[in-house]
Amino acid sequence: MTTTRSHRDSPHEPSFPPHVLREYALLADGERGAVLGPRGDIVWMCLPRWDSESVFAALLGGPGAYSITPVGPYVWGGSYEANSMIWRSRWVTHDGIIECREALAYPGDPHRAVLLRRVVATDADAAVRISLAPRARFGRHGLTQLRRTGGVWTGRSGPLHLRWTGAPEGTRPVGRHHGLQADLMVPATEHHDLIVEISDQPLPDHPPDPDAAWAATATAWAAAVPELDSCLEPADARRSYTVLRGLTSASGGMVASATTSLPERVEAGRNYDYRYVWIRDQCYAGQAAAAASAPALCDEAVRFVAARILDHGPNLKPAYTTQGSAVPDQRTLDLPGYPGGHNLIGNWVNQQFQLDAFGESLLLLATAGRADRLDSDHWQATTIAADTIAARWTEPDAGIWEIDNQPWTHSRLICAAGLRAIARLPHAGRAAGDWLALADRITADTAATSVHPTGRWQRSPQDPAPDAALLLPPLRGGTDPTDPRTTATLAGYLTDLTRDGYAYRFRHDDRPLAEAEGAFTLCGFLVALALHQQHRPVEAARWYERTRACAGPPELYSEEFDVRQHQLRGNLPQAFVHALHLETAAGLAQPPDR
Numbered sequence: 001m002t003t004t005r006s007h008r009d010s011p012h013e014p015s016f017p018p019h020v021l022r023e024y025a026l027l028a029d030g031e032r033g034a035v036l037g038p039r040g041d042i043v044w045m046c047l048p049r050w051d052s053e054s055v056f057a058a059l060l061g062g063p064g065a066y067s068i069t070p071v072g073p074y075v076w077g078g079s080y081e082a083n084s085m086i087w088r089s090r091w092v093t094h095d096g097i098i099e100c101r102e103a104l105a106y107p108g109d110p111h112r113a114v115l116l117r118r119v120v121a122t123d124a125d126a127a128v129r130i131s132l133a134p135r136a137r138f139g140r141h142g143l144t145q146l147r148r149t150g151g152v153w154t155g156r157s158g159p160l161h162l163r164w165t166g167a168p169e170g171t172r173p174v175g176r177h178h179g180l181q182a183d184l185m186v187p188a189t190e191h192h193d194l195i196v197e198i199s200d201q202p203l204p205d206h207p208p209d210p211d212a213a214w215a216a217t218a219t220a221w222a223a224a225v226p227e228l229d230s231c232l233e234p235a236d237a238r239r240s241y242t243v244l245r246g247l248t249s250a251s252g253g254m255v256a257s258a259t260t261s262l263p264e265r266v267e268a269g270r271n272y273d274y275r276y277v278w279i280r281d282q283c284y285a286g287q288a289a290a291a292a293s294a295p296a297l298c299d300e301a302v303r304f305v306a307a308r309i310l311d312h313g314p315n316l317k318p319a320y321t322t323q324g325s326a327v328p329d330q331r332t333l334d335l336p337g338y339p340g341g342h343n344l345i346g347n348w349v350n351q352q353f354q355l356d357a358f359g360e361s362l363l364l365l366a367t368a369g370r371a372d373r374l375d376s377d378h379w380q381a382t383t384i385a386a387d388t389i390a391a392r393w394t395e396p397d398a399g400i401w402e403i404d405n406q407p408w409t410h411s412r413l414i415c416a417a418g419l420r421a422i423a424r425l426p427h428a429g430r431a432a433g434d435w436l437a438l439a440d441r442i443t444a445d446t447a448a449t450s451v452h453p454t455g456r457w458q459r460s461p462q463d464p465a466p467d468a469a470l471l472l473p474p475l476r477g478g479t480d481p482t483d484p485r486t487t488a489t490l491a492g493y494l495t496d497l498t499r500d501g502y503a504y505r506f507r508h509d510d511r512p513l514a515e516a517e518g519a520f521t522l523c524g525f526l527v528a529l530a531l532h533q534q535h536r537p538v539e540a541a542r543w544y545e546r547t548r549a550c551a552g553p554p555e556l557y558s559e560e561f562d563v564r565q566h567q568l569r570g571n572l573p574q575a576f577v578h579a580l581h582l583e584t585a586a587g588l589a590q591p592p593d594r
Helices: 210-224 234-246 279-291 295-315 356-370 376-392 409-423 431-450 468-476 484-497 521-533 537-548 575-587
Strands: 025-028 033-036 041-046 054-056 065-070 074-080 087-093 097-104 112-121 126-133 144-149 152-157 160-165 172-174 179-186 191-199 560-562 567-569
Touching (some): 025 234, 033 097, 065 087, 097 210, 191 210, 234 575, 356 376, 356 409, 376 431, 409 468, 468 484
Antiparallel strands (some): 025 033, 033 041, 065 126, 097 112, 144 152, 152 160, 172 179, 560 567
């Protein structure tokens, strides 16, 4: 792997060259996440929230990281503990096996991150080298006001307060901005705990007790993740559910990803900041959780989405921060970026109108309504969403793929699906007839302009091409599964936009599909669900198995999969892929619903 040199303040400070994305794990507590590499290097974390400025930015070539790495040669491995975001790094050395148990204390405090790391010498003395180099505000602030009391160091990095408990004897400041380094020897069969607290408020008087913090985190994760025994491969389904839970804040908002600017295609300009809550993605996650009989995550999605509709009505934005604030405008950072990518924060989605967000919101609310989990505020949000569709469904929108404004077929049919789903609820009352009539009108108008001469749905009246998004409406009740247009759309998609068991969104140009972009992992799961709905279980299972393998060792999905190099592309992890994985695992375990 070709690497680039990270920015450093001193030749004595360690560098943290990037890894391929498939080797990164994520620690998450709901309020923030820490990206962890195979050298025990935490290279990305933002504080106090997902969308805040970073304190560790080495992932994008900037300063700031926290590493615990074996001294001497080693082979890396690792895995998550069952039903949790607790990671166990595992290094096989010439002398024995070293493990490091890693987690953000869960559930997360909205102001204070607590990084728990326990070095375990499993069968021989374990020698590791430790480097702690926080750099607040994307590297603009070093570590200052350092004080040591016994094994506890305290300091500041810009506006952030820091405390490091368990620092070994011999820990020393290094570099112009006073990072801390230490060598640690753990006797065979013993362990050593290190706890870093970083907060935008003054820290509590006393640091956490390691054993109590680990026990509380493990207990909280065990309570947060259901068994999901009704899903295919329950352990894998639980992994995706756990990722979604780890990305979900106490506000109910689930960020689309933990990272920004990881490239979808080398030097192709497709680099985005996904540290925000997309309404569509949140709806996917809620519907997936409900399909898996795990209503708690669905309730969180309903709470967040309904609140945004009540706040903003017909001006609902496609995405928000986890606090419900506007997504900031896109701008560049003074960082090199991940190799092949750039250095953006913010997102221009804040200027878009996406019609399908209203349809997906109705589908989410209808899902909760079928379980009798809607209150009066939720019903008010439902009425607002339906009224907005009635007022705006003829307007062009940016669509699911967030590109140019057109009357996208997918957006309109998903709105029809949402209207039909909510109208079927017993509490819909007299509005049900109006909603069903509107759904029929939207479908008929769309059929008059957006059916291809071959009988399948096309992307828009102006664009006759197929699109993976057009597999969704029949899955959501927007069109009948037995409708000839549904079967023709699936057949056309499989012919034109799949290759060798991998699925793509749409055709960008005349190049082979895999040259224009990576296989879109979400689309592979959509194919599996569509085939299952058409009573083609063997093909559905094949697509499910092929697609669920598009992950690295930590079982995290990114947005795209490079089918030639078998590498992950784009921000990590991508929530909507984990959501569709969960929904597919639940759906394929049940008979088709038609």
